[in-house]
Amino acid sequence: MSVLIKKGHVLDPSTGVDGIRDLYVKNGLVAAVGKNLEITADVVIDAEGLYVMPGFIDLHVHLREPGFEYKETIMTGSRAAARGGFTTICPMPNTRPAIDSKEMIEWLKEKEKKEARVHILPIGAVTYGQAGEELADIAGMAASGAAAISEDGKSVMSTSLYREGMLKAKEAGIPVFAHCEDKDLAGDGVINEGNVAKELHLPGISNAVEDIIAIRDILLAKETGVRLHLCHCSTKDSVAFLEWAKKEGLPVTGEVCPHHFTLTDDDIPCDDSNYKMNPPLRSKEDVQALKEGLKNGVLDAIATDHAPHSKEEKEKSFLHSPFGIVGLETAFALSYTELVEPGILTFMELVKKLSYNPADILGIERGSLREGKAADIVIVDTGEWYKIDKETFASMGRNTPFHGRRVKGKIKYTLVDGQVVYKD
Ligand SMILES: NC(=O)N[C@@H](CC(=O)O)C(=O)O
Ligand SMILES: [Zn+2]
Numbered sequence: 256m257s258v259l260i261k262k263g264h265v266l267d268p269s270t271g272v273d274g275i276r277d278l279y280v281k282n283g284l285v286a287a288v289g290k291n292l293e294i295t296a297d298v299v300i301d302a303e304g305l306y307v308m309p310g311f312i313d314l315h316v317h318l319r320e321p322g323f324e325y326k327e328t329i330m331t332g333s334r335a336a337a338r339g340g341f342t343t344i345c346p347m348p349n350t351r352p353a354i355d356s357k358e359m360i361e362w363l364k365e366k367e368k369k370e371a372r373v374h375i376l377p378i379g380a381v382t383y384g385q386a387g388e389e390l391a392d393i394a395g396m397a398a399s400g401a402a403a404i405s406e407d408g409k410s411v412m413s414t415s416l417y418r419e420g421m422l423k424a425k426e427a428g429i430p431v432f433a434h435c436e437d438k439d440l441a442g443d444g445v446i447n448e449g450n451v452a453k454e455l456h457l458p459g460i461s462n463a464v465e466d467i468i469a470i471r472d473i474l475l476a477k478e479t480g481v482r483l484h485l486c487h488c489s490t491k492d493s494v495a496f497l498e499w500a501k502k503e504g505l506p507v508t509g510e511v512c513p514h515h516f517t518l519t520d521d522d523i524p525c526d527d528s529n530y531k532m533n534p535p536l537r538s539k540e541d542v543q544a545l546k547e548g549l550k551n552g553v554l555d556a557i558a559t560d561h562a563p564h565s566k567e568e569k570e571k572s573f574l575h576s577p578f579g580i581v582g583l584e585t586a587f588a589l590s591y592t593e594l595v596e597p598g599i600l601t602f603m604e605l606v607k608k609l610s611y612n613p614a615d616i617l618g619i620e621r622g623s624l625r626e627g628k629a630a631d632i633v634i635v636d637t638g639e640w641y642k643i644d645k646e647t648f649a650s651m652g653r654n655t656p657f658h659g660r661r662v663k664g665k666i667k668y669t670l671v672d673g674q675v676v677y678k679d
């Protein structure tokens with residue numbers, strides 16, 4: 256099986272190619288990248304006027320299987336990924352039961368083979384059942400293919416236990432992905448602390464809820480030497496701490512989600528739980544710092560934190576609905592529209608944060624269109640404005656605050672190992 260992608264504008268951070276090229280794919284690999292390739296292929300894709308990039312890699316999704324199949328499954332989540340231009344996704348372990356053992360990682364890898372459209376790199380829990388009491392079999396999970404460990408959904412509040420877990424992760428050669436939230440300080444907060452919380456009479460979540468754990472985890476990474484990745488950074492101080500850690504030469508990286516740099520708490524129109532996620536939408540000052548952090552390289556990656564919930568769950572009020580919004584099918588358009596259109600990032604820099612850097616964080620041989628690499632490719636159209644329509648989502652989740660928003664950046668094709676897995 257061979258594919259020839261003709262006359263697309265190739266953007267490849269790994270080679271620096273930024274121009275019109277043909278791209279030839281054979282046996283699942285990039286076989287040639289060049290001008291006017293004279294090759295015949297089984298499938299020819301006319302990419303004139305389109306951009307061709309390494310497939311996006313999402314370090315942070317929730318696929319809800321096992322246990323919450325009414326929200327999303329591995330099959331539907333991976334279809335949403337393909338529709339969003341993502342060719343590799345990393346599901347978090349907060350399922351029921353949690354992904355906290357070698358057997359569970361193996362089960363997920365089996366499901367990937369049978370049901371998934373894209374590559375799935377599972378993340379194992381730090382503690383059994385994410386109960387925060389006893390370390391899970393970190394070495395066993397790493398040996399069976401866990402890409403990282405994380406307690407996402409919460410933080411490991413016992414600092415000594417977390418430190419021990421970090422040492423185990425370091426030994427196993429995998430990074431720790433940190434959800435930073437001081438549970439005690441968060442209390443029953445549901446929205447950013449500030450005027451909007453007051454107006455809506457809702458309990459707030461202050462920046463310190465995130466910042467205290469972000470700096471704690473960085474200091475633990477300094478002591479243990481583990482590779483630490485900060486999930487969904489939302490505050491200006493977590494960006495400042497990350498910057499400090501990098502200056503210290505620590506192996507610490509950070510991600511930001513499109514909703515956190517697109518919206519502030521001021522954009523929450525009313526008690527609408529499609530604006531409820533953890534961490535919450537923050538202030539203008541925080542959003543400014545996130546954009547600055549993306550621009551100056553302190554924030555390495557854009558990840559979705561795709562968190563589908565059912566209609567019934569999200570119809571409840573801010574106070575009573577679960578945290579989280581879907582993100583796989585809006586991430587590229589929001590990133591392009593918010594970051595590239597206004598000139599905060601070049602298109603190449605954006606591609607780097609969606610593919611090359613996440614691959615580097617995971618230590619995988621993807622996120623590149625170099626000859627010989629796996630043909631995980633996304634082809635996009637950035638020419639026309641359109642409105643996000645949640646009814647078209649492949650995800651089972653419709654919980655998004657972006658329905659009806661005007662954006663640029665449409666996924667036209669997604670290829671995984673040289674196979675077209677999505678076509679617009
Ligand atoms: N981000 C969210 O608001 N929710 C996530 C959990 C998490 O990422 O912390 C979920 O699992 O629903
Ligand atoms: Zn989280």
Ligand SMILES: [Zn+2]
Binds near residue numbers: 315317347562
């Ligand atoms: Zn999450």
